[in-house]
Amino acid sequence: MNAIADIVQAIPVDQILIQTVNGVVAGMILALVASGLTLIFGIMDVVNFAHGELFMLGAYVGVVVIALTGNFWVGLIVSSATVALFGAALQIVTLRPLIGRDPLTTILATFGISLILQNFALWEFGTTVRKISEPISGHFPLFYLTYPWYRIVIAALSGAIIAGFWLYLKHGKYGIWIRATTQDRVMAQAMGIPVPWVFTGVFALGAGMAAASGVLAAPLVGVTHTMGLDWVLKAFIVVVVGGMGNLAGSVAAAILISLLESYAAIWVSPAQAVIVSFVALILTLLFRPTGLFAATAGK
Amino acid sequence: MSTAPLERPIPLKKVALSHTAVFWLGFCAVMALLIAAPLVLPEFWRRFLTEILIWGLLAMSSDLLIGYTGMVSFGHSVFFGLGMYGAAGALLAISPPNLWLALLFGLAGAAGAALFVAYFSTRTRDIYFAITTLIFSQIFYVIIFTWTSVTGGENGLLFSRPHFSIPFLYDARFTTATMHWFVLAVVAGSYLILRRITQSPFGMVLQSIRENEARTRAIGYSVERYKIVAVMLSGLFAGLAGVLYAIQNEFAAPDFVYFITSGDTVIWNVMGGIGTLVGPIVGAGFFQLLREMLSRVFGDQFPYLIPLGVVFIVMIIFLPQGLLGFARRWLNK
Amino acid sequence: MSAVADRAAPLVRVEDVHTYYGKSHILHGVSLEVRPGEVVGLLGRNGVGKSTTLKTIMGLVLPSEGKVLLDGAAITGLAPHRLARLGIGYVPEDRRIFRLLTVMENLRTGFDREGVSETRKKELLDKAFSYFPRLAERRNQAGGTLSGGEQQMLAIARAMMLEPKIILLDEPTEGLMPRMVSQISSIIDVLHREGVAILLVEQNVPLTLEASQRVYIMEKGSVRHQCAASEIDVNHPVVKQYLGV
Numbered sequence: 053m054n055a056i057a058d059i060v061q062a063i064p065v066d067q068i069l070i071q072t073v074n075g076v077v078a079g080m081i082l083a084l085v086a087s088g089l090t091l092i093f094g095i096m097d098v099v100n101f102a103h104g105e106l107f108m109l110g111a112y113v114g115v116v117v118i119a120l121t122g123n124f125w126v127g128l129i130v131s132s133a134t135v136a137l138f139g140a141a142l143q144i145v146t147l148r149p150l151i152g153r154d155p156l157t158t159i160l161a162t163f164g165i166s167l168i169l170q171n172f173a174l175w176e177f178g179t180t181v182r183k184i185s186e187p188i189s190g191h192f193p194l195f196y197l198t199y200p201w202y203r204i205v206i207a208a209l210s211g212a213i214i215a216g217f218w219l220y221l222k223h224g225k226y227g228i229w230i231r232a233t234t235q236d237r238v239m240a241q242a243m244g245i246p247v248p249w250v251f252t253g254v255f256a257l258g259a260g261m262a263a264a265s266g267v268l269a270a271p272l273v274g275v276t277h278t279m280g281l282d283w284v285l286k287a288f289i290v291v292v293v294g295g296m297g298n299l300a301g302s303v304a305a306a307i308l309i310s311l312l313e314s315y316a317a318i319w320v321s322p323a324q325a326v327i328v329s330f331v332a333l334i335l336t337l338l339f340r341p342t343g344l345f346a347a348t349a350g351k
Numbered sequence: 352m353s354t355a356p357l358e359r360p361i362p363l364k365k366v367a368l369s370h371t372a373v374f375w376l377g378f379c380a381v382m383a384l385l386i387a388a389p390l391v392l393p394e395f396w397r398r399f400l401t402e403i404l405i406w407g408l409l410a411m412s413s414d415l416l417i418g419y420t421g422m423v424s425f426g427h428s429v430f431f432g433l434g435m436y437g438a439a440g441a442l443l444a445i446s447p448p449n450l451w452l453a454l455l456f457g458l459a460g461a462a463g464a465a466l467f468v469a470y471f472s473t474r475t476r477d478i479y480f481a482i483t484t485l486i487f488s489q490i491f492y493v494i495i496f497t498w499t500s501v502t503g504g505e506n507g508l509l510f511s512r513p514h515f516s517i518p519f520l521y522d523a524r525f526t527t528a529t530m531h532w533f534v535l536a537v538v539a540g541s542y543l544i545l546r547r548i549t550q551s552p553f554g555m556v557l558q559s560i561r562e563n564e565a566r567t568r569a570i571g572y573s574v575e576r577y578k579i580v581a582v583m584l585s586g587l588f589a590g591l592a593g594v595l596y597a598i599q600n601e602f603a604a605p606d607f608v609y610f611i612t613s614g615d616t617v618i619w620n621v622m623g624g625i626g627t628l629v630g631p632i633v634g635a636g637f638f639q640l641l642r643e644m645l646s647r648v649f650g651d652q653f654p655y656l657i658p659l660g661v662v663f664i665v666m667i668i669f670l671p672q673g674l675l676g677f678a679r680r681w682l683n684k
Numbered sequence: 685m686s687a688v689a690d691r692a693a694p695l696v697r698v699e700d701v702h703t704y705y706g707k708s709h710i711l712h713g714v715s716l717e718v719r720p721g722e723v724v725g726l727l728g729r730n731g732v733g734k735s736t737t738l739k740t741i742m743g744l745v746l747p748s749e750g751k752v753l754l755d756g757a758a759i760t761g762l763a764p765h766r767l768a769r770l771g772i773g774y775v776p777e778d779r780r781i782f783r784l785l786t787v788m789e790n791l792r793t794g795f796d797r798e799g800v801s802e803t804r805k806k807e808l809l810d811k812a813f814s815y816f817p818r819l820a821e822r823r824n825q826a827g828g829t830l831s832g833g834e835q836q837m838l839a840i841a842r843a844m845m846l847e848p849k850i851i852l853l854d855e856p857t858e859g860l861m862p863r864m865v866s867q868i869s870s871i872i873d874v875l876h877r878e879g880v881a882i883l884l885v886e887q888n889v890p891l892t893l894e895a896s897q898r899v900y901i902m903e904k905g906s907v908r909h910q911c912a913a914s915e916i917d918v919n920h921p922v923v924k925q926y927l928g929v
Contacts, residue, residue, distance in 0.1 A: 099478055149668045155478055156423050160621055161667050163614050168660035175654045225796045228789050232782050239780045242742060243793040244768035244846060285489050285610075288482055296479070323497050330490045334471075337483060341474055 064318065070197060071314040077203045079310030080210040081272075084265040085283055086290040086302040087214050088258035094297025095234045095254045097155060098147060101162040103262050104284025105169035110135045110263025111275040112173060115182045124187030128267045132260040139259025143252050151251070166280070173277035182275040184267070206268040213264060214303060217257070221299075230254060234297075289329045293336045295343020304345055308332075370684050385535050389528040398599075401531045403639050404538045405595045407632030410619040411538075411545060412588035417617070418626030419549055420581045421561030423477075425613040426468055426484030429491045430586040432608030433460035434593025436495065439508045439603040448513040454594050461590020462583065464491070469582035473575040476564075488610035495605045507604030510597075525598075534595050538632075541588055545628055548584065549683065557581055622666055624673030627682045633675055693756060695720045695881050696741060696772075696850055701750030703733075703740050710736045712905040713750070718850060723872060723882045725892035725913065727927060728902035734885040735777055737902075738852045741883070742774045743767045755849075769797070773843030773851040777858065779835045781842065783828030787819050790827050790838055794845025812841040815874065833864040840871060850881040857888050869895060889918055889927060901926045 085107055092100045110131045118127040142165060150157045188205055191198035221227040233240040233250045241247050266279075273279060286309070294305030309329050316325040336344055368376075385404075389397045409431050416422045437460030438453035445452055468487060475483050495502045502508065515533060516522040525533065548554050556577050559567045568574045597603055606612070615638070623634020641662065645655035672679070694717035703711040710733050718724045726734050739745040741752055743764040752760045754770060768774070782790050795808040813820035816837045822830060827838060836856055843851050853872075857865045865888070872895045875882060886892040892899065893913045901909040903926050916922055 099482065146664055146668070153671070156481075156621075157667055157671060159423070159478070159481060160617065161664055163618075164660045164664040164667070167614075168657050168664075171654040171656040171660070175657075225792070228785065228792055228796070231785060231789075232793050235782050235784055236780055238744060238764075239776070239782070240793070241764035242744070242768055242774040242776075243842065244765050244797060245793065246763075246765045248763075285486065289486055292479065292482060292486075321497075323493070326493060327490075330486065330493075333483075333486055337471055337474060341479070 066196060067318050068315065070194060070199075071318055072311065073194065073199065073203075075311035075314030076307060077207040078314065079307035080207040081265050081269050082283070082286060082290060082310055083303040083306035084210040084214060084261055084268070086287040086294070086306050087217070087299055088261035088265075089284075089287050090291045090294065090297055090299060090302045091217075091261075092255055092258040093291070094299075095230060096251050098158045098255070099155070099162065100255075100258065101159060101284070102142075102165040102169060103162075103258070103287065104280025104282075105166045105173075106135055106139060106259045106262040106280075107266040107269075107283055108173060108275075108277060108280035109138070109169060110266030111184075111270045111279065112177060112182070112266075113263065114267035114270055115184055115275055118184055124184070124267075127184075128264060131267050132264045135263035136256040136260030140252050140256040142259075143255040147255070148248060148251070151248070166284075170277055170280070177277065179276070182270075184270040184275065186271045202271065206272075210265065210268060213261065214299075217261070218299060226253070286326075286329055289333045293332055293344055295345055298343055298345060301343055301345035305332075305343075370681075382535075382539060386532065389531045394527060397527050397531060399639070399643070401527075401534050401599060402596075403636045404531075404534050404632070405592050405599060406619065406635040406639065408538045408541055408595065409589050409592040410616055410623065410631030410635045411542065411628050412585050412592065413616050414620055414625055414628055414631045415545060415549070415557075415585045415588070416581060417620050418628075418630075419554065419561060420557040420578065421564075422472060422578065422581070423481045423617065424468075424484045424582075424585070425481050425610060425617060426487045427585075427589045427616045428488050428608050428610060428612035429464045429468065429484075430461045430589035431593040431596070431612065431616075432491060432495065432603075432605070433464045434458065434590030435597045435603045435607060436460060436502060436508070436593075437590070438594040438597040439510055442510040442513060442597070443508065448511060450513040450515060450598070453513060453598065454591075457594035457597070458587055458590050461586050461593065465583045465586025465590075468586065469579040472578050472582050485610050485613065488608065488613045492605060492608045492610070495608055502605070503603075505605065507602055507606075509602050512598055512601050530599060534599065537591065537595060541591065542628060542632075545584075545588065549628065553577070553580070618663060620673075621671075622663065622673055624675035624677075624679060627673075627675050627679050629682060630673055630675035630679075634673060637674060694718060694753075695722075695755060696883070697751075697753040698737065698741060699751045699753065701737075701740055701747045701752065703736055703745055703747045705736075705745075710905055711740065711747070714740075714902070714906055716900050716907055716910070718881050718883050720849065721876070721879045721881055722898065723876050723884060723896045725896035725899035726883060726885045726902065727887075727889060727892060727899055727923075729927060730887075732902045733905045734902055735854055738774070738776075738854050738883065738885060742772060742852060744774075768846055768848075771846070771849035773846050773848035775839045775843050775851060775853050775856060777854040779832075779839040781827040781830075781835050781838050783826065785827055786824050787827060787830070787838060788823045790842050791819075791845050794842045797846070808845050808847070812844060815844075815871065816841050833860050833867075836860060836864070836868070837871075840868075844875070844880075848880060850883060851875065852883050852885075854885045855887060856884075857886065857891060865891065889923060893917065 085103070089100060089103050092098050113131040113134050114127040117130045118124055121127065146161050146165065147158060150161060186200065186202040188202045190201045192201060221230060229240070229245045229250055232243070232245060233247050237247050290306045290309055291302055293309065294301030309332055312328045312332065313325045316328045388400055392400065409427060413424055413427045416424050434457040437457035441452040441456035442448040468484060471483055472480060496504060498504070512525055514522050514524055515529065549557070556567065556572055560574055560577060564574060619634035619638050620631045621634070622637055623632065624630030642655060642659055645658055649655045675682070697717040698714055700713045700715050701711050702709070702713055714733065714737055716724070716726070726737065728734050736745060740747050743759070743762055746761060751758055754772065759767060759770070782793070791809060791812055795805045818834055819837055819841060822834065827835065830838060840856065856868050860868070869891055872882060872884065884892060884896060893916065896913045899911065899913050900907050901922065908926060909922050
């Protein structure tokens with residue numbers, strides 16, 4: 053009896069609740085990154101290894117614009133738009149020539165792009181970590197902490213962007229174009245849908261989403277040329293666990309994995325807490341290789 | 352004792368070089384060049400060449416999977432890294448440092464990882480396999496990076512090079528030249544072994560899996576078993592490269608387990624031409640040479656990896672079969 | 685062949701087209717034409733290249749030799765989505781409607797185009813529903829839940845939404861019940877009265893002869909016979925020769 057009471061007492065309930073909030077916040081940003089990735093794969097069959105670098109680029113553009121204008125939200129919008137356009141240009145130059153070829157070639161091409169972008173950022177911005185200050189100051193009391201409002205805001209904003217995108221897919225002419233192209237790209241063309249441009253548009257959207265998450269995450273993690281690497285790896289894990297091409301699945305998986313990591317961080321160091329995501333991946337591959345949430349219909 | 356005339360004139364044989372003859376002539380010519388190299392090259396280039404051979408071995412090992420079985424692996428840095436750390440372990444733990452034990456431990460380490468990856472290789476296909484192996488690269492990287500007590504963490508491990516010793520017969524330190532010849536012997540031997548494997552019935556089944564896995568399975572082959580063996584073999588040779596690297600450079604570091612090394616390996620394969628075994632070696636060499644030259648030209652002012660990346664992407668678009676891709680059929684006969 | 689004067693220049697013209705699938709030489713110099721508003725039948729056994737001919741016209745397959753012309757202009761090699769905009773509608777074998785899109789959304793891929801006013805879009809939609817009442821009933825259902833016959837209706841309606849000059853119909857009656865077959869027949873009639881040209885690939889000879897003004901008969905990748913539909917019937921030796929079992 054006493055043993056049970058001891059265990060119950062040892063469970064740091066308020067820590068767990070705080071980590072739940074942290075987990076959801078991190079999870080929403082991760083969901084935004086992963087959404088772009090899973091969309092690009094689901095619609096274009098392209099594994100975008102450069103996604104983390106688009107995230108990083110977004111953060112850097114945000115830094116520059118915020119320094120110029122002093123406004124975080126302007127930075128967010130300009131960064132997303134700029135990187136989206138850049139993504140479109142990238143897709144037209146390097147990925148369009150590869151349509152129809154072995155998928156390995158697109159993996160390699162995006163890998164090459166990520167190398168170039170990383171080194172470009174290193175050259176242009178150097179190794180010092182840049183910081184963006186939180187646009188919304190102010191805290192509220194959460195148990196024994198004062199929790200910054202900003203974190204809640206970015207979680208909500210990430211969610212809003214994902215929801216907005218989902219709605220866009222479901223309604224509206226271009227949403228139908230995208231869904232039709234995903235289902236049958238040949239017949240989509242036969243119906244007059246300019247499929248090569250749909251691909252460019254989707255890649256641009258994914259890039260924009262990555263950039264937005266970069267700007268949103270920047271006040272939390274600091275901007276450096278390697279920031280993309282960690283996020284992209286985690287994003288890939290999320291995408292596999294959630295089911296490739298499955299938007300809802302990615303969101304759910306992102307939150308799940310972030311929560312588990314946050315809880316693990318109560319007891320082990322953050323560097324080791326990432327093992328949780330690896331374990332999630334291995335378990336998914338062992339028992340549900342198509343993704344934990346693969347039964348979800350529609351995108 | 353008959354003096355009857357011959358009934359038929361003896362036909363003159365046409366002297367034509369068979370494919371085998373040409374191959375071995377070519378092989379010997381290249382070997383001769385590589386053997387002579389350390390005798391004429393300055394120190395920096397001697398070591399450079401040796402490293403190209405080691406990276407070439409790594410690239411060649413992954414060609415068995417990519418080019419012959421059609422399984423794109425982004426996880427070779429794991430096998431390489433474990434080979435490296437396994438050798439490091441042997442060289443540090445056992446005194447005096449023994450070359451053969453280093454080989455043994457390194458290969459064992461790589462084999463263990465290969466078994467793990469092999470198991471998952473049978474459950475995932477194509478892109479999923481590529482991503483999964485990539486993530487495994489990272490898993491091992493994190494483990495090695497954080498398990499500081501065993502692996503030295505971020506700083507890696509330092510140790511000294513063992514002697515080249517055959518018990519009771521011979522014992523001498525490696526010089527740059529003899530190290531080079533040792534590596535060359537191992538790499539050349541590996542090439543010949545791998546060539547034999549790819550041309551054997553086993554190798555034919557692998558290629559059949561690459562062409563059409565469903566059909567191969569339908570014919571009755573246990574595709575899973577073949578894949579597992581392919582991964583094991585590939586992992587072993589990659590681990591061997593790791594051991595050689597450890598011996599050559601006398602250190603082991605987690606950087607080599609990072610997924611970028613895996614990515615580099617795939618780049619060398621594609622640049623050189625997959626499915627040729629020799630192509631990846633050439634690809635590795637080409638890449639390293641290009642990198643060396645670009646870094647000399649641009650120095651500190653401009654990251655040389657940018658033009659290197661551009662060259663790579665241009666090659667993917669316009670030269671997808673790689674530098675030796677045109678010779679693929681010939682090299683496999 | 686016939687004495688029909690060439691009042692109307694051909695809408696679609698296929699000139700000596702050779703097409704390969706990999707190493708297989710499927711089309712060996714196919715030539716045919718469809719005039720504006722005409723219903724032209726393309727008959728032949730399985731595997732002679734009828735579908736490939738349609739796909740070549742639609743730009744889904746690139747010919748190695750020969751030309752395809754629309755209204756006199758060369759369209760060989762243009763992307764299919766350009767051809768759809770230029771007025772070619774395509775209804776493939778096995779229908780290929782967008783299974784996860786609703787009936788409404790399927791139709792929308794056709795009528796929601798640049799340069800079409802909102803009123804016109806509504807008119808087109810109403811037209812589709814009046815010709816195919818079953819589709820109206822199921823307008824919010826996913827395409828994949830429709831029966832075979834309904835999917836065929838949807839595929840044709842969808843192509844009609846493009847307001848095409850010509851519709852390429854690939855075996856529309858395949859696998860359909862007799863009741864639906866006669867519905868297809870009426871649709872072809874309606875389209876013809878509206879002035880839409882049709883290139884009809886079919887195994888159903890009587891239906892084809894009844895619906896078409898002219899027919900071509902293919903064998904082994906080329907056109908072997910062409911004539912007015914009225915000149916032959918099911919028992920004609922030519923039919924027996926190229927289409928007989």
